[in-house]
Amino acid sequence: MALPPHQSPTGDTTAMQLHTYFRSSAAYRVRIALALKGIAWDAVPVHLLKDGGQQKAPAYRALNPIGLVPTLVDGDTVIPQSLAILEYLEETHPTPALLPAGPVARARARAMALTVACDIHPLNNLRVLSYLRGPLDQGEEAVNAWIAHWIAEGFQALEQMAEGPDFCLGGAPGLADLCLVPQMFNARRFNIDLAPYPTLVAIDAHCQTLEAFQVAAPAQQPDAA
């Protein structure tokens, strides 16, 4: 069987390992970055639903104390938190750059990425939806309204912040696009109406034409069985 393009050749013991779940939008961000930078890596699947959640297992928590995906392992270095991983990849593999030159442009890119990573995604990930359904005893209608609310709050802001038409900022894919595209995937999965966000839709569509975004997509992952 041919290995998917993002997989390092068998026996490449120097390859980075990414503990990933195909549908995790935080892991998806990192997969795009690895592909853009042409870094060889091996997937270590962490199934968020099987076995009561493999991310909660002690062996995984030894790598990632809060028990969330992704985790990057680069030799002896273990890094949790997708945005910390992206900055690490940027510092260790600077070309092609995920961040523009100059502190002002970099701040704009980070602000867009953080709008996804702090203001949308943490409210709609699995552990939070499980808490709504469990301890708060909310039905699917209330859960879906919750999801839609926080996506709308964030996307309204991002629609104003994004330049477009091809990328969030500037003429090349960067940190903001790496966060936006997985969040658009999530929004579609939850049947969010994207009509109010034409700039975001156009950026997502353009990014989807690039191989790095294609190979990083959830459906292309080995654990997407």
Add this chain to the structure above:
Amino acid sequence: MALPPHQSPTGDTTAMQLHTYFRSSAAYRVRIALALKGIAWDAVPVHLLKDGGQQKAPAYRALNPIGLVPTLVDGDTVIPQSLAILEYLEETHPTPALLPAGPVARARARAMALTVACDIHPLNNLRVLSYLRGPLDQGEEAVNAWIAHWIAEGFQALEQMAEGPDFCLGGAPGLADLCLVPQMFNARRFNIDLAPYPTLVAIDAHCQTLEAFQVAAPAQQPDAA
């Protein structure tokens, strides 16, 4: 009236402006950084409860599209998102450094900061608690249990990640401490039992002995009337 130590002299039109709310832990992070780096700034108070939430006013949203504090204004540059602001300050005012040297150490610091900024704080800020009390019709007992749950999840991880005894990582205050100390303030405000986190308690106590952390504290702000 004597100006507080963080205020720039009247008439200093080159001073940065921070749109801040005394009790916002995201604004508190930035206030510590400005004090550590000795940057002159003026406070522009944004009261999160008055006038139905001044952060929702169109004039503020023109600066900060998602309507959250803080926002930094540096001349013509407007930056939302506290972690984007901290990285901007680090790049424009590198001394004293908030991040250590070397990509591995920097990744560890960012991972701790993001554990607060992505995995704890977004779940417990005002807009989320308002949604729990409003659309989800939750009482104070359920809201307090929600707050305690996400703080415990995050603090258990941070307790493992932190070196201590004085700072999260290394021998000087940095990005992780700037995020931890305001989150400890929030935890105390919500009466969270901190006994399970002796390393975090020790770090917080040591940071509180430093002037930069003292002048940045909520009670010291001009809008803490």
